[in-house]
Amino acid sequence: MDHRPERPAPMHRVRIPLPALLLALVVAVVPVAALAASGNQAAGTQTAGTQTSTSQGKVSKGISVTLSPSSRTVDQGQSASFTVAATSVGGFAGPVTFAVTGLPAGAAASASPSSVSLAAGSTAQVTLTVSTATTTPVAKTDFTVKAMSGTTVSNTAPGQLQVLEVKRTFGVTGTVLGPLAPGTTQPVDLKINNSNVRAIDVSNLSVSISQVVRTPAAVAANMPCTTADYKLTQYSGTYPLTVEPGSRSLSGMGVSQAKWPRITMLDTAQLQDGCKGATLRLTYSGTGQAN
Known part of the structure; x- marks a missing residue:
């Protein structure tokens, strides 16, 4: 029996040609670069969309009007009251007056107060009184209310007035x-x-x-x-x-x-x-x- 220690087998170096090594490095680097380029392009598109959306959401200055209640019933010769609310939109500020159109014959409308001053973002209310005559036709009539300030005109708020015949006894x-x-x-x-x-x-x-x-x-x-x-x-x-x-x-x-x-x-x-x-x-x- 031979008791001499075994010698490790000698290592043989394998030579890889230089062109093949460079090719492997290129293959490993290209996907990373492509991924980075793709990420930059997506980020650029998202930012542009946000800017466009902001531009489209811009609200111009104006006035919004609502009428409450939307309908009233009254006897001939009597009066009915409504509440008109005017709201500043888009930072509008200034004096506001009111106009009513479409009332039946013999009926007239008046606002109290006749005008209000709106600050940016505020709301003001007025009482709209519609009076009728004894000759006002017995019918349901649709009318509209709007607010104005110079060349600025609000939306038209719809309303309805029902006039009934007066029946009393003597x-x-x-x-x-x-x-x-x-x-x-x-x-x-x-x-x-x-x-x-x-x-x-x-x-x-x-x-x-x-x-x-x-x-x-x-x-x-x-x-x-x-x-x-x-x-x-x-x-x-x-x-x-x-x-x-x-x-x-x-x-x-x-x-x-x-x-x-x-x-x-x-x-x-x-x-x-x-x-x-x-x-x-x-x-x-x-x-x-x-x-």
Whole structure:
């Protein structure tokens, strides 16, 4: 047995040609350079997009207007209130006035205050009062509100006004100034009871005989008396007849007695004893318009 230590096998150096080594280095470096170039190009595109977006998002100076509530209902001759809010947009600042278009005939609008001064980024409110006339048409009408400051004009805020016909009641009674006999005429002093808080313009008054109530003796004797035994003459005064709140009679309003309604008992050839002591029941009616 040989106890001598083993010698390591001699190393043999392998020579790599220089051109091949350079080629390997180039292959390793090119992808890194390409990646860096690709990253720079992407960053440049993203920055340009941000600048464009900023330019497109720029808001010009102006005024924005809103109306609240969008709709109101009102009786003819009455008023309705809205709130108009004007807001500064894009740093606008200056005095602002308001204009309303599209209201129905006989209606008018006013703002209180009539103008406001807006600071940049602020909002101001005004009360818009729309008043109607007794002749304003009964209908739903669309209108618009806008704000102005020099050449600067806001958006148009839409609104709607519904006008209703005024329907209120009043009472009519009457007093016959004396008894009736064949061939006589008695005036009827009408009394109008206006329970409303405002005056009314009465445009028509009428009287009719609803019933003739004979005495028991006339009924027992079968003696007739009917509406044919009487004649009615209606009120001939000037219309409209303005009646203030409360009870107002024709005499109290200074209407000439010659224009009052009148009842005449006709003098006929027929026996009219059945009408002696008879009671006439009268029905009164009238129409008008509230003020």
